[in-house]
Structures are given as C-alpha cells and as structure tokens.
Amino acid sequence: MQAPVTIIGAGLGGLTLARVLHVHGIPATVYEAEASPSARAQGGMLDIHDYNGQLALHAAGLMDEFRAIVLEGREAMRVLDPDGTVLLDKEDDGTGGRPEAMRGELRQMLIDSLPAGTVRWGHKVSSTRALGDGRHEITFADGTTLVTSLLVGADGAWSRVRPLLSDATPTYTGTSFVETYLYEADTRHPAAAKAVGGGMMIAPSPGREIFAHRESGDTLHMYVALAKPLDWFAAIDFTDAAAAIARIAAEFEGWAPELTGLITDSDTAPVLRSVHALPAGHRWDRVPGVTLLGDAAHLAAPNGEGANLAMLDGAELGKAIAAHPDDTEAALAEYEQAMFSRSAEAAAFEGGEMPGIDSEANTARDLIAMFTQKGE
Secondary structure, eight states: OOEEEEEEOOOHHHHHHHHHHHHOOOOEEOOOOSSTTTSSOSSEEEETTTHHHHHHHHHOOOOOHHHHHHTTTOOOEEEETTTTEEEEEOOOOOOOSOOOOEEHHHHHHHHHTTTTTTTTHHHHHHEEEEEETTTTEEEOOOOOOOOEESSEEOOTTTTSSSGOOOOOEEEEEEEEEEEEEEESSHHHSSHHHHHHHSSEEEEETTTEOOOEOOOOOOOOOEEEEEEEOHHHHHSTTTTTTTHHHHHHHHTTTTTTEEEEEEHOOOOSOEEEEEEEETTTTTOOOOOOTTEOOTHHHHSSSSOOHHHHHHHHHHHHHHHHHHOOOOOOOHHHHHHHHHHHHHHHHHHHHHHHHSEEEETTTTTTHHHHHHHHHHHH
C-alpha cells in the first residue's frame, strides 16, 4: 500500500490499528486533537479481556509489555448492599481472564511501540468531506487540509468522520456518572478502603449505584451512577465542589457511611460524565475509502467491553488491510462485516442480561445471581 493509512484519534483503538499496521510493514499516521500524550488524564483502570482486548495485544505483539503494567490482585471483586452488607467477596487468585491495567499506561505502551512521528499531536479535525473515488479531505482547526485514500475514524463518541458514513448521533441513555477520588485511602479513609477491598466494588440499587476501584498506589477511584435526566444534573453547580458533592450524596441517604464516604470525603472536585450511546445495531452501507472503529462505530453504555472492543476493532482492521494489500475495499468490507456482528453481540449482552441502573432488578442479589448463571 503506497499512501499511509490516515487514522483520526489516538485512543486505544486508533493506536492499536497503527501498531498492527506497523507490525505488517504498512505505514500509518495518527492525527490527535490533544497537544501531547499527557495533555489530560486518561481515566482509570481497564480490565483487558482474554477474548477480545488480549487478542488485540497478541496481534500487536505487545503481550509481554502488557503483562509488565498489569496491577496484580485487582481482579478481586466485592458486591455490597446499600447497608454495607458484603454479599460477594471474590479474591483475585490469578486465574481470571481480565487483568487490570491503568488506561494511561496502556495508551503510553501503544504510543511507545510506534515509530517516532507516527502520532501528530495538536491536530483537531474540524470537518471531513468526500472527494469521490474513495478519497476524502480532512480539514483541521488550524485551517490546514489533508487528502487521503484510506481514512479511519477512531475519534470517539462525537466523531467528525462518522458523518461520511452515517447520520446517527449519540443520545443520552438516561444515566450519568459522577467521578470522585480518595487518595492515601488505607490511612486517611480506612472505612471506605475496607469496603472497597483489593479490587472492584459494586453497590447497586434501583436508580443509583456506587462503583469503586482500587487503582495503583493507595488510590480509590469512584463512579457514582444516577438515573436522572440531564436537566437534573444541569441544576447542580459543579463549579461549587462542596455543594455538588452534598447534592449527589443526598441521593444516597440511608446508605452505609463507609459507602457514602466514597462521595462526601472525595479528595477531588466531582466530575460529571453523562452517558450517551449510538442506536443499537448501528451500521452503514459500504463507502469507499473510509471506515470507523471503537466508540465512533458502536458507542454503548458502559458494559466493560468498550475499550476491549475498540482495541480488537483496530487489530482486526489492521490484519484485514495487511491481508488485502492491493484491495482496500475487500479489507474494509471484511472488517466491517465482522465488526458489526461483534458489537451487536456485546450490546445484546448488556441489553438482554444486565439490567440498567434504573431497573428494579439493579440490586446486589440480582447482580450476584447473574454472575452465578454465567459461571463467573
């Protein structure tokens, strides 16, 4: 393939694609809006599954590097009732298939695996347009343009590449998360640290939920989920951290103090993260010279699969391009057919078996019953 593959977005999916192409000797350039790899925090921990994310890392030839950043013991899981009763306490015995790593370290590992200059930082896309014959023009925020014959949108929920293929836009799912952190948790917040345990803790309830993870160091990272309309959150002044925390904590009145302390004792200002999703089964007709991967293609409510699917998308697309070096359209058609099925299966798992936060079945006992039925 003469011209480099043009990838928009240096998230996990876009970087995995670039790495797999590099393994096969195919040049690629990744354009990223952020000014540098450290321009913003990269989120918390990710469990990388042996049936998708790890397959991508194998294809990228990075399993040894991945194992070096895995945080041991973090596959432990606890499920609590709102009154603090521990109903499930599963230790990490090292036999699980979902080792945990920090998203930022995983991303940096992928960046470091690429030739210097592969990622062009500070390139925010303002628009894209078709030129015909499978060629597309990308216009960046600084007014510069680029024409490419193979464009991949790996640019997330609000993709600027997606309109070339689909009119679909993400819509609000009815649930938002409020993100908080506790630092030096074992010494400064011992009750909360004990409740969370050594890995992941979930305390579900209809309409509200607390999800926490023990990250690297002595840090607890929490996502407080509430099934509320956007207007409800808009009425909260998140620039007033104390008032916002108090308003969110009020929704958990009567819960055990070691759980509400995960909110009220936060060492950081609360951050609102509203959850949006593309229509279930989102797909498009084949358009020459362009495709999507990850959230740009199949944004869904959090179900533990998003990052893993994005990485597998990138790996599978890279392998397809390598397998059809003289027939880009055959490569894209092969990739999309498999990707559509793969993302639909993940969505069916969430919608068909896992209750939404607003469901009456969103309880600790129902969650444990679901794990039991699946043999997890």
